Amino acid sequence: MILFDKIQATAAFIKQKINCKPTVGIILGSGLGGLIDIVDKEIAIDYSEIPNFPVSTVKGHGGKMFFGKMDGREVMLMAGRFHYYEGYSMEEVTFPVRVMKALGVETLILSNAAGGTNSAFNIGDLMIVKDHINLCPEHPLRGHNDERLGPRFPDMSQAYDQELINLAKDISAEQGISIRTGVYIGLQGPTFETPAEYRMLHIIGGDAVGMSTVPEVIVARHGGMRVFAVSVITDIGISDVPVIITHEEVLEAANAAAPKMAALVAALVKRL
Numbered sequence: 508m509i510l511f512d513k514i515q516a517t518a519a520f521i522k523q524k525i526n527c528k529p530t531v532g533i534i535l536g537s538g539l540g541g542l543i544d545i546v547d548k549e550i551a552i553d554y555s556e557i558p559n560f561p562v563s564t565v566k567g568h569g570g571k572m573f574f575g576k577m578d579g580r581e582v583m584l585m586a587g588r589f590h591y592y593e594g595y596s597m598e599e600v601t602f603p604v605r606v607m608k609a610l611g612v613e614t615l616i617l618s619n620a621a622g623g624t625n626s627a628f629n630i631g632d633l634m635i636v637k638d639h640i641n642l643c644p645e646h647p648l649r650g651h652n653d654e655r656l657g658p659r660f661p662d663m664s665q666a667y668d669q670e671l672i673n674l675a676k677d678i679s680a681e682q683g684i685s686i687r688t689g690v691y692i693g694l695q696g697p698t699f700e701t702p703a704e705y706r707m708l709h710i711i712g713g714d715a716v717g718m719s720t721v722p723e724v725i726v727a728r729h730g731g732m733r734v735f736a737v738s739v740i741t742d743i744g745i746s747d748v749p750v751i752i753t754h755e756e757v758l759e760a761a762n763a764a765a766p767k768m769a770a771l772v773a774a775l776v777k778r779l
């Protein structure tokens with residue numbers, strides 16, 4: 508089946524299960540499930556039930572799609588995403604974003620755990636993503652372009668919506684949440700970076716580095732969605748002495764920052 512038909516089939520399956528028409532989609536990163544508690548959930552669908560959906564394999568990634576309301580606004584929320592390092596193709600990694608778009612989602616909010624490549628950052632900081640650098644080895648839009656999904660050569664000059672960035676900054680100030688703004692670099696992983704790589708990532712303009720988000724944002728922009736992304740800084744790679752980074756520490760730091768992120772995203776959705 509061609510991609511367009513696959514997307515339509517999956518969206519049709521989901522549509523007959525739900526009673527709502529969410530215009531906001533949220534993808535939660537590792538250890539950032541806290542937001543699920545804030546959503547007034549109507550239905551949860553396991554990824555394993557959804558036709559054409561890959562199955563999530565990583566610890567800390569739930570693998571469920573939730574539909575419900577946040578402050579009365581209909582949202583859909585994905586707990587568990589697909590990463591290129593798991594072996595999925597870029598088409599698989601970004602398929603859920605295509606399905607969200609087909610379901611009527613206009614605004615996509617993404618969160619992730621990321622390593623800090625800016626030495627001014629601290630573990631536990633939230634960083635609004637203002638731009639990205641795509642260093643993934645494969646592009647999600649490589650290959651035949653189906654014009655029904657978006658243009659052949661999408662503009663990326665404003666990938667992250669400036670209005671949403673400003674709104675998130677206002678909310679953070681009001682709530683007393685200290686917030687950073689920076690550039691996220693997307694790599695394939697699954698290794699964390701070497702000290703020389705963290706340094707290089709900083710030199711080329713990165714403030715944070717991670718293994719997700721960038722392909723999803725590209726596909727969201729291809730489809731004309733508004734995008735907002737926020738990173739939790741779970742480790743600081745840039746340092747004069749080697750810093751050992753483990754997945755457990757990343758999850759722990761993400762979990763610790765999850766309530767802060769949930770508060771920010773909830774307030775953002777309310778004011779969209």
Ligand code: HPA
Nearest residue numbers: 620621622716717718757
């Ligand atoms: N590098 C890449 N991905 C990450 C990191 C990191 O330091 N921390 C959390 N995800």
